[in-house]
Amino acid sequence: MSIIRVENLIKRFGNITAVNDISFEIEEGTIFGFLGPNGAGKTTTINILCTLLAPTSGKASINGHDCMKESSKVRKAIGIVFQDTTLDKDLTAAENLIFHAYLYNIAKDKMQERVDDVLRFVDLYDRKDDLVKKFSGGMKRRLEVARGLIHRPRVLFLDEPTLGLDPQSRTNLWEFIAELPEKHNVTIFMTTHYMEEAEVCDRIAIIDNGKIIAMGTPDELKKAVGxxxxxxxxxxxxxxxxxxxxxxxxxxxxxxxxxxxxxxxxxxxxxxxxxxxxxxxxxxxxxRPTLNDVFLKLTGKAIREEETSGMDTIKEEVRAYRRRH
Amino acid sequence: MEFNAIYVIVAREFKKFIRERSRLFSAIARPLLWLFIVGAGLSRLISPDTGVPYIQFIFPGILGMTILFSSIFSSISIIWDKEFGFLKEILVAPVSRLSIVIGKALSGTVVSTIQAAIILVLFPFIGFKLSLLQFIGVILICASISFSISAFGIVLATFYESYESFSVIMNFIVMPMFFLSGAMYPVKLLPEILRICAKINPLTYGIDAIKHVIFPREAGPMSPDFSPVTDIAVILITSIVFVFIAKKAFERKG
The missing domain is CATH 3.30.70.260 (ACT domain)
Incomplete structure (x- = not known):
């Protein structure tokens, strides 16, 4: 069964088209990866699916609920780990999770148990009473994943979950993410611009300049290269x-x-x-061909972090546009 | 409305307030400075036969100032939450925008009222005694004016994008609001143009209401400027209006 459906989604900011007519469906219990360079439209798509942004046109639904019309039902069904950390650094790990549990209206008698469970799952139980500002980047990211799971969402969004992490924490986090669908019965929607990380996905959509240019399992995509x-x-x-x-x-x-x-x-x-x-x-x-070869073949350019400078200007323009409106 | 969400938004602010000793300390030190330095200095200039001694006259204003600063500060923390990302955590939760605004306004109300209560308890020695009824009356007025000012602060926070704007808000909104509130001088003695400014300032009515409770029999130049009914009505109406505007502003942000 498809848990996420997106049809002909378009999002424009002024004369910049961030998402240009994309459509896809995601099967329940799978890991779906959105792969593309910075500024390709990945975060904009996530923001629309998370009900934070209204699309210019097109349809998006999660668990059968329309992302624009039934935003409250959609919000209950999803957990999100944003690109930049959204923890309160002046609160402890446990307090951040309790805050979340209240926001999602979890019954008081179950709250403590759920918080302890997710803390053990991400291996932070011993640090639960420490202030988040003392945590490393990897620990913060794990805590955010834990927080995203407290209310038992059907879909967990991970926007560039390993950005800014050292290689070792990155590997650990990936092993951990790969276990999520089975252990927590969730569907994962993630974005990344690291090719090697997309390997854990069941299916991948490659996105460039707001358009999906290829979609399939990692093996299918690689075969397409030749x-x-x-x-x-x-x-x-x-x-x-x-x-x-x-x-x-x-x-x-x-x-x-x-x-x-x-x-x-x-x-x-x-x-x-x-x-x-x-x-x-x-x-x-x-x-064997890597996903990098796939991207190279499809777009004629490699995904590189250096490309960000150009994209940052576009991001700035988009921000300026949103400020005006 | 989601009461759990409102509760936890207030609880978070309260916890942070308790933890930040410096914030609590400066909240108590500031009124002390005003009372004993500005108040004591200016009371020499004012002849004692005008009624209430000046140092007592500015006491309601000092309470108003404490509420103004701490309510605005509490609401402006939304800008910090925006900057550090935490606001997104609240915005993607299945919580109505009205609950978020009310939660935030009550956060400011709780911390401001606590500070006002501390000052009220700490300063009986400037020369007047309050009955229990008067004490309760002042606290209730403080709570409602805190709510109104906090809601106003949320409106400000939604209009400003980054914390660089904090000093703009302090210098061009908060300080004038304080000086034009009848805190330092009776509104009726102000020149026409300034009197109009004071009359559109919600804080003026809050301070005026406190004057009614603390100096019930005062006539003459130091007496309250408006009727108690006007004061209460203005506080309540502005509270509702600011909450409504803040909710609209939040919805616009998505």
Missing amino acids: GDVVYIKTTDNASAKKEIERLFRLDVSEKEGELYLTCVMGDTCIPEMIRTIGERVLSVRLQ
Whole structure:
């Protein structure tokens, strides 16, 4: 069953189109990733789904409730971890969670239990009475995820959850996010501009300039790039090249003493190849395409953080526009 | 209206108020400075036969000042919440905008009334005794004027985007509101133009109501400027109007 449905969603700020006619559906209990550079329209889409922003046109619904008309029902059904932290740093971890529990009208007799549960889940139970301002970036992010889960939402939004974290906390957080759908029975909608992080998603939509340019499982997207690259070194490259070309009817190229070819299923090509050229093989390696290759192929540019400078200007314009209206 | 949400918004403000010792300390030190430095200095200039001694006359004004500063400060903290992101946590919750505004206005009311009560208890030694009934009356007036000013502060906070605007609010709104409120001098003695300013200032009526309770039999130049009914009506009406405007402003923000 689809828990999130988006149809022909458009959002314009003045003459900037932040979200340009996007449509998608998300299955319940899956992790859906929105992948794209900064300023691609990811956060704007999340803000519309979270009822914080009205779209210019189009439809969006969560759990069967319209995001514009039934905003209160939608809000009850979702948890959100925003890009920038939204904790009160002058309160303790537990106080932040209790605040949230009251806002979401959780019965008083269940409150303490739920708060303790989520704190244990994110491994912060021992720190529950510490002020949030003493927490590291990773701890704050975990606390925010915990807070987002207290009211048992159907969908949890994570907007760039690992932004600004060190590599180790990042890995930890991803392992933790991957467990969420099963352990907490939620659907995850996340955005990221780190390609390697999108690998944990069940499905990915690649978004650029407000448009979805590709959608599918990580494997499907990678296959669309043209498959795996197999590198092989032999004692006699010239003869091996001829034999492999005859075997697969594919072009084999040579670079720095190494033969290489692109094929759809690299892992099944290799055994056949070795059988054919036998003892001449010195080494074989397989390179799978990354999502970065996918993005590169689709847009002709790599996702890089340096691109932010240009996007920041657009963000500024959007902010200025919203201030005027 | 979501009472749990209103409760927790007030509880958060109360907790932070208790924790910030400096805020509590300056809240008590400021009126002390005004009373004993400005009040004591100016009372030398004013002849004693005008009625209430000047140091007593400004006491309702000092209470009004305490409420004004702490209510505005409490509401302006919305700008901080906006800047540090916490406001989003409240805005995406299934809570009506009216509850948020009322919760915030009551937050200012609670902390301001506590401060007013402390001052009321701490300063019996400037020369007058209050009966229990008078004490309760003053506290009730303080609570309602706090609510009105806090709601006004929320309106201000929704119009300003960042905390750089804080000094603008202090210098061009809060200070004039204080000086043109009948706190330091009777409104009836002001020049025409300033008297009009004082009359559109809700704080004027709050302070005037406190004067009614503290100096019930005072006639002459130091007496209250308006009738008690006018005072109470203005406080109540402005409260409702400011809450309504603040709610509208919040809805516009999404």
